[in-house]
Amino acid sequence: MSSLFQLAHRKSREGRAQLYEDVWNLFENDGPTLNDAERSIMTDILRRLSHDVEMTVRRRLAERLAANDDAPPELAAMLANDQIEVAYPILMDSKALRDADLIEIIRHRTLQHQLATAMRSGISTEISDALAATGNEDVVVALLENDSATMSSALMEHLVAESQRVDRYQKPLLRRPDLPKDLAKRMYAWVSAALRNYIIENYRFDPSELDDNVVFAMNDAVRETTGEVESNDPSERLVNKLHAAGQLNIGFALKALRQGEVRLFEFALAKLAELRVELLRRLVYEPGGEAFAMACRSLDMDRQVFLTIFDLTRAARGPLTATHRQERNALQAFYADLDQNDALAVVRRWRQDPDFLSALNQLSATD
Template sequence: MGALDKGYKADELIRLAADKSVSARNELVENITDLFLTPGGRLNEHERALMNDILSKLILNVEQHIRRELARRLADSMDLSGELVGMLANDKIEIARPVLEKNKLLQDAQLIEVIRNRTDAHRLAIAIREDVSAEVSDELIEHGSEDVVEALINNSSAEISEASMEYLVAESKSLDRFQEPLLSRQDLPPGLAFRMYWWVSAALRRRIIKEFEVDETLLDDAIEMATKHSIQQAEEEDSVMDKALKLVRKLDDENKLNTTFVLQALRQEKVNLAVAGLSQIAGLSVKIVWRAFRERTGESLAVIAKSIGLSKEEFTSLFLLVMQTRSGGKARATSLLKSILTMYNDIKAANARAAVRHWQRDLGYQDALTDMKEAI
């Protein structure tokens, strides 16, 4: 015997829906909820189709609070028809929210329609669903507000395409709120994490270096060398740095270029020569090394130094000499030195090398860096 034969007659439900009294509407909700959800009122296939058809015809003719109660109680039901769940998902957000957040019957096409045509509150409800597809994520990123996009990034079960991830990383340069959620995602490629290194906070920088390990055998040396050659050609347009680079390359060819040379150049206040020397040793653009020299915290300098195997004592000398070049010789050992040395001890050499190799390869980002001045 089916559920409708047990007393829940279709005619009775229609009569209740037409009744404007609060008691009739409440009874309608209770009856439908019982039919869909309670073990004793489970519907067979024919009854389920009939009830969905009735609800689809009546849903827009009942008051908002009735629709809201229906949506809340049937949000995760698998007995609803695609038509009915789509109607609820496109309703006012007070009604649509539980369905958008929970119902697994909603297809990507339905979700995309809601994203394009409904409110940002609807998009936010979709952004926190389980297992959001890459296609739906793309639409949320295109149409949603910063709140929606941040919620999506924080949703670890949401799939984000490679192109969208690159876009979000670029956006994180000006939108701090995206930075930590992005770095918390397990699917963020290490290369993009190392790119973010240049604009995130000190705490997040340390997190990047500690957590994003890369198998160096996966890095393409041919691309890397092409990038370095391209960067070097651009640098040689600068006559002052050109002379310094030519000298250090000659020394390198003769196996005479080392950290001692860089430290001695700094002691003699030949900053361009020190920058050229360190860039040659690390295989980095002089723009990157200039930037590392200019950072007050010294964290980029620590990564570069660790990547080329400097001892703690050598790095201490390098850091203090760079501090002096920035302050006109008035730098003093402060708590900053203690902090950076603690970080230096914590950095894994393999992680530092991986970071530097990504910086070497990322020609597009190198070209986007702000031009550095010739001297400190």
Template structure:
């Protein structure tokens, strides 16, 4: 094997093309009879030589992982169809090695997502040279709700769309929430009108006809707004008196955000989403701090966070730009239907 490989891989032109074809055929027939250690050495030699025929590389890439690893890691002669076949038919170690390649196409990534376990997917997400399809990215964002280890690698990817990042906001940790709010801001101007129209339709559809508490609250804050009496002070007073529908309606009126999204923010105990809403209104830092503390008290004194938590929220409030806050709200309003669907699934589970 060493003698044949030495001849085959030599660069001094000792073999004609016909002879190289014969040598390839000989090696192809020998591979099945060689010991594992020898096959591994052959795989390394072929990779180092750089002139190996693709058919030999494909054969060795399908071997056990000790033999296949150097080829799966480094060979640029393997086609996507070869890699996808290996993903579907070989071991998890083969898939893990492919996920670490210097170049992974969308098609190969889709196959890895379909067949691979959490280790493979996390490795793929951490590979900056791996391309993910839109469908694959959206699936992994949804999966990140139950698989925490996907969250940080997803939010670290340069190709994660802002819309999907803001979708993840509702289930990631406080630290990752801050990353979403600071790093992901852009809204496609061409899609903005459509987003807001969708949000408006959902907001209208969420209100049943009749004289409900919510509708009476909306009418009340409308009158107060027209007379200039809808203020931050009024919102704090509504909270202290536990008029939550009035508070939500007033906050929605002042911010221009639909009731569905405001209620979602009100129920979110983390506080970051409330900071986003207030920042979008360009509320002063002092007004925000006062309103935030009043909200915490209204939710129940036993749930009030320590002083250090208020400092963290205020630091976040200072770090978020008004533009980023408004972008986040645009995505959240557009995404209400999706979030509601996830909540429904969670409730059933």
């Protein structure tokens, strides 16, 4: 240690740099034989000298230490707390860093330090929790994209719930090999059409497997974004009350339509078919009427009742034309040949995906 103290008296920058490297080499080579007091003194010397040593020197030593699996943890922690240019190789690769050191770095260092830690291989559940606790979307995305990161089931559920609010979480979550199937199925309610297809293809379940809770959750989410929760519309309130009392049926919908209560009819039929009223209106008034026929056939509606409703909805929008008669004749045959199970399968898809035309085309392609 005498040579160490001699070096400590050097005043020049070169002398301090030489001292830094000499202490470093001594620590690295003789670390296992040093006692706790010696290790503490040497770590303190290195920390004090860090400000006087050029970054290129510190960076070179950091790269050397990152490749040494048996490096002293004190040195790894010191360099990991340095500027990110120095800390990066340690944060990414050093196995000498302890979880406690990493958690301190996550809590007290920069965003760049957090991102480097999130990309580290094989991080523990405790580190994942600390990274997620930062609340920084960039850090969470980096964590989710790190397939080797271990996450607790509680954290995974939390991030899945957050993905309803933060779209950026959705794709990396669904691409994680450890995402449970039930959580992927839950996400189906709010992700984009492209990601829904990804879920179906990669998690191997059919859209018909989605339970009513998922469908209702998706419809609730849509209503929240369009301001439809707690509607003040008297027609909707009446339909909801009748449905809750078990008194809502096709006969009521037809009666409302006959009496000119078109809005009441729309809410009633939408409720019976478990579709959003905006989508139901599109089905009812779409040219051709095949989509509307699908919705009615899924309810096992009598063909003559369907044709009557078709006539009344068209008449509500103006005088019936020759085009209406042609559509009606075509629909009469279409409805007779339409299997209720096929219609129900399509309607279930509409409940999950408002792009009903693509679902209808898909069904047609299989005929």
